[in-house]
Structures are given as structure tokens and as C-alpha cells.
Amino acid sequence: MREAPHDDILLQLRELEIDPDRPLIISDADEVLLKFMARLEHYLQTKGLWIDLTRFAISGNIKSIETNEPVEVPNMIDDFFATQTLHIEAAPGAAQAINQLSEQAQIIILTNLPASEKQLRIDNLASHGIDFPVVIGSGLKGPAVAWLAQNMQAPVFFLDDIPHNIDSVAEHAPDVHRIHFIADPRLAKLIGPAKGASQRIDVWEEAYEWISDKINAHVGR
Secondary structure, three states, X not given: OOOOOOHHHHHHHOOOOOOOOOOEEEEOOEOOOEOHHHHHHHHHHHOOEEEOOOOOOOOOOEEEXXXXXXXXXXXXXXXXXXXXXXXXXXXXXXXXXXXXXXXXOEEEEEEEOOHHHHHHHHHHHHHOOOOOOEEEEOOOOHHXXXXXXXXXXXXXXXXXXXXXHHXXXXXXXXXXXXXEOOOOHHHHOOOOOXXXXXXXOOOHHHHHHHHXXXXXXXXXX
């Protein structure tokens, strides 16, 4: 039996109007549409901290600027989203590409962050010209993507930076095209393609071409 999305996510999904005959693009926000790591570095600096980007992780990589020793910061991510969500810059080329793709496809942004910051995320994305339905939650994204894709006749695409989310979608919705996308070049070089990825692309101009070609191939059948 297919795993159902969490109730809080399911409520949001049911509010969406999905046309099964129009291609659907489901995109993550942080490190796909938005420069999460760059803003996190700014935030940490104000706390006398920095992040060591020698491995693809946050936990264990936060260090004191003064001592260069690892530091545990309780509730750091929650505080970051509460204070910084509205100020995260767009990833290069993201707004132009996603808006061009919206001429061919439906767009949904599926992003993990605290529920209390949903409106801040919507406002931040809109300030960059990225104005599409936003669904927020936590945990692996496979069940939510499978729910969205279950009645689709047109192609479905999913973009995320976290390998576990790509692999989760591969498990729950294997017919969905899965792009493993990491906007920050420093992070991108630290990790190879997720096992469940259909394609690894880290530049929006290339993602646009790849998705558009798939859509056009479907339309031309």
C-alpha cells in the first residue's frame, strides 16, 4: 500500500488544482530556487560562527570563528528560518527559468521548513518573481510527490538538493523525472548524483533545456 503524505501536507495538497493533462513541475526551494547556504553563512557570522563546507552536512560543521572548534547551536535551524526566510536571495537563473517553464507546465513548490514560516517563504519567493503555490512540510517528499503524480497523464518533474528526497521520490513515484539540483557550486562539488536521480543538473539554464525537451517530446508524440 502506498504511504500517504502526513496530514498537514495532505491538507495543503488537496487545496491545489491540478490539471492531469498539463505537465507538472514540483520544485524544492532551498538550494534549488533559493541560495540557502549563502544566507545561512551570513546568519552564522552574526553569531560568531562559520560553517565548514568540506562535507555535505550542517550538523557537526558549525564552528566558532574565535576558536575554530565545532559548536552545537540548539534550535539554530528554527531560528534561522524565523529570522532569515524573508531575506534569502534567489539562485542564479531560477526565476527566469521557472517562469519560462510555467508557460509549458504547472509549478508547485514543495519545501521543508516550519509551518509558522510558510507565509514568509511565499513572500520571499514572490519578491524574486517566483509566485507559485507553496506546500510546506517536513521529512521525505516521496509520498507527497506520489500523491500529486497519481492521476497525471502528462510528465511530472521533481527537483531537490537532498539525495534522500530524490531517492524517496524514486521509490514512491518512479515515473516522475527526478533532477538532483544543488545551486551552490561549493556544495555541488561535495556530492555526486543521488542514486535515484534521473539527471544531475546544477544550473538553471540547463535544467530548463532538459525539462523543456522532455515536455516537447511528450507533446510531439
